[in-house]
Amino acid sequence: MPSVRIPTPLRKLTADKDEVSISAANVNELIESLESQFPGIKNRLCDESGNLRRFINLYVNNEDIRFLDGKETALKEEDVVSIIPAIAGGRA
Amino acid sequence: MSFVKGLKCKECGEEYPKEPLHVCETCFGPLEAAYNYDEIKKVLTRDAIEKRDRNIWRYRELLPIDADPAVGRSVGYTPLIKADNLARTLGVKEIYVKNDGVCYPTLSFKDRVVSVALSKAKEFGFETAACASTGNLANAVAALSIEGGLESFIFIPYNLEQAKIIGTTVYGANLVGVKGAYDDVNRLCSEVAGKYGWGFVNINLRPYYSEGSKSLAFEMMEQLGWQAPKHVVVPMASGSLLTKVWKAIKEFELLGIIPENGTKIYGAQATGCSPITTALKNNWEIFKPVKPDTIAKSLAIGTPADGFYAMSVMKESGGWGEDASDAEIVAGIKLLAETEGIFTETAGGVTMAVTKKLIEHGALPKDETIVICITGNGLKTQEAIADSVARPYIIEAQLDEFEELYSKIKNQEEKGGTQDALSSHTNPA
Numbered sequence: 001m002p003s004v005r006i007p008t009p010l011r012k013l014t015a016d017k018d019e020v021s022i023s024a025a026n027v028n029e030l031i032e033s034l035e036s037q038f039p040g041i042k043n044r045l046c047d048e049s050g051n052l053r054r055f056i057n058l059y060v061n062n063e064d065i066r067f068l069d070g071k072e073t074a075l076k077e078e079d080v081v082s083i084i085p086a087i088a089g090g091r092a
Numbered sequence: 093m094s095f096v097k098g099l100k101c102k103e104c105g106e107e108y109p110k111e112p113l114h115v116c117e118t119c120f121g122p123l124e125a126a127y128n129y130d131e132i133k134k135v136l137t138r139d140a141i142e143k144r145d146r147n148i149w150r151y152r153e154l155l156p157i158d159a160d161p162a163v164g165r166s167v168g169y170t171p172l173i174k175a176d177n178l179a180r181t182l183g184v185k186e187i188y189v190k191n192d193g194v195c196y197p198t199l200s201f202k203d204r205v206v207s208v209a210l211s212k213a214k215e216f217g218f219e220t221a222a223c224a225s226t227g228n229l230a231n232a233v234a235a236l237s238i239e240g241g242l243e244s245f246i247f248i249p250y251n252l253e254q255a256k257i258i259g260t261t262v263y264g265a266n267l268v269g270v271k272g273a274y275d276d277v278n279r280l281c282s283e284v285a286g287k288y289g290w291g292f293v294n295i296n297l298r299p300y301y302s303e304g305s306k307s308l309a310f311e312m313m314e315q316l317g318w319q320a321p322k323h324v325v326v327p328m329a330s331g332s333l334l335t336k337v338w339k340a341i342k343e344f345e346l347l348g349i350i351p352e353n354g355t356k357i358y359g360a361q362a363t364g365c366s367p368i369t370t371a372l373k374n375n376w377e378i379f380k381p382v383k384p385d386t387i388a389k390s391l392a393i394g395t396p397a398d399g400f401y402a403m404s405v406m407k408e409s410g411g412w413g414e415d416a417s418d419a420e421i422v423a424g425i426k427l428l429a430e431t432e433g434i435f436t437e438t439a440g441g442v443t444m445a446v447t448k449k450l451i452e453h454g455a456l457p458k459d460e461t462i463v464i465c466i467t468g469n470g471l472k473t474q475e476a477i478a479d480s481v482a483r484p485y486i487i488e489a490q491l492d493e494f495e496e497l498y499s500k501i502k503n504q505e506e507k508g509g510t511q512d513a514l515s516s517h518t519n520p521a
Contacts, residue, residue: 009117044118054103054400055120066378085120087397 002030002079009085013038027058028071030081045083055086094158095132099123099299102401110158112216112296122397123299125156133347138318141349148204148307154343155208155307156300162214163240164207168307170195172315172463177431182451184458188321189428190312192467193436198235198259199469200228200390200437201308201333208304209293210240218291220245224281225294226274226329226390227256228468233293234265245290247277252389255472273384275394302398305333309340312463313350320344320353322460323411325450327443327467328359328368329391331402337465338405356411358456359402360446362386362438366415368399372406373413387418387476388438390468412455416445422480424448425470435470443467 001021006014014020020037024030035042045056052058058065059082065073075081099108103121114123132153144150148168149161173189192201206229210221221237222245223229230246237244246260250269260267270277278294285292293301313320320341326334338357344350361369364386367379379399384392396402406413416424421438424445428434436444447464450456470477487493 009120044120047119053119053121055116055122064378064381067380085115086395087115087120087122 100126163210193469198231202232205304206232209301212300213291220290234263305336306340331398358411359413362388369413420445437468437473440466
């Protein structure tokens with residue numbers, strides 16, 4: 001199953017897990033599966049129309065999905081998906 | 093009294109209190125200072141501004157501080173030069189140079205933003221100032237931390253120009269050279285900021301810091317006789333300055349301080365680090381991060397934080413963006429020096445070169461007022477042009493040697509102009 005790296009600000013929703021494995025054939029399915037396991041996470045990643053939020057970057061392996069097939073980007077068993085806020089955090 | 097209501101997410105509009113915060117907790121968008129313009133309109137008029145000291149704080153109602161300014165009390169009000177020689181060379185009617193290469197105290201526009209950030213840092217009670225920098229910001233934080241009585245920790249890419257390094261450590265700052273590009277430095281700093289509780293001017297103080305850029309445009313409009321120019325050319329690294337020039341013009345229009353003039357904003361990048369102009373030219377909504385490869389190190393940000401908004405401003409205002417190669421940047425530096433006697437750093441070379449290209453392409457009209465924003469001083473990036481400028485003639489201390497040289501120079505001038513004479517000699521210093 002593809003694995004998903006969860007950034008710190010979203011770990012409240014994943015019971016502090018920094019990596020989870022999700023069965024999904026593409027990024028769309030992956031977001032829906034994440035939502036069913038961790039309710040509320042989709043709203044943090046996507047806006048009301050379901051589009052990926054502008055300041056969230058999703059990488060499949062090391063490529064931004066916006067330069068692949070967007071949310072239709074296909075996923076393979078060994079793929080690593082990283083969720084990366086565009087503006088790095090640092091609350092002090 | 094305070095005219096700042098709080099912070100507001102530029103993406104989803106969620107509101108936050110005035111704290112050292114910079115990212116929206118819901119949608120991860122950037123936070124921005126929100127003002128009470130109705131109250132500002134009652135007090136901020138041309139007359140009120142003109143009675144105040146000539147520094148950035150003459151526009152203080154539109155800067156996000158609550159207490160009296162504690163840092164950078166003499167910063168700003170740099171010259172706006174009517175550049176007639178440059179206009180003739182470029183074949184345009186009217187062009188002005190806003191010269192922040194002589195900003196006090198560290199010779200770049202970063203003195204403005206740091207003054208606001210550190211004044212706010214003092215309000216928040218921070219004792220240590222920090223930043224990730226490509227150099228100019230490092231100089232400004234190091235110098236202005238002295239005025240604020242703050243300790244400073246400054247992170248830079250390890251291969252910066254010598255002048256920017258010495259111009260930081262001389263103030264006693266803790267300077268950390270990170271093996272990597274600016275984007276690596278910035279990533280490290282986000283982690284440091286989360287852990288150490290410091291005031292990072294371009295991270296947790298960013299909503300306050302970035303507002304300081306507006307003062308450059310406020311001055312520009314005041315110096316033009318209380319009007320906005322038709323066209324402004326602005327260099328882009330993160331893209332923040334460009335968005336704030338736009339915001340400043342819109343605020344002055346909103347407050348009735350200037351009439352609307354349909355100002356168009358143009359962004360300039362180095363070709364070796366041009367994620368914003370590349371996205372603009374390709375009509376992409378997003379940026380392809382780049383690994384910078386350019387002599388314009390102060391603009392070398394491969395993942396521009398405000399790139400999207402900068403692109404929106406260029407499109408919305410009817411302006412455009414362009415980029416310049418290293419050779420064009422050097423030519424831009426020399427053009428500004430030889431026509432106007434202004435020695436700018438590589439970022440200014442980018443702005444100058446892009447302006448020239450935009451005029452040549454017809455994107456910038458020749459018969460309307462243009463302002464170019466020169467943001468840094470050439471003395472800081474001498475390495476970049478050391479091989480492209482003439483070296484001195486070396487002679488013995490004898491009059492006949494000078495007379496021989498003088499007639500040689502004059503002969504060369506008659507044949508091919510001063511440039512040929514200067515580059516033809518064979519006695520490098």
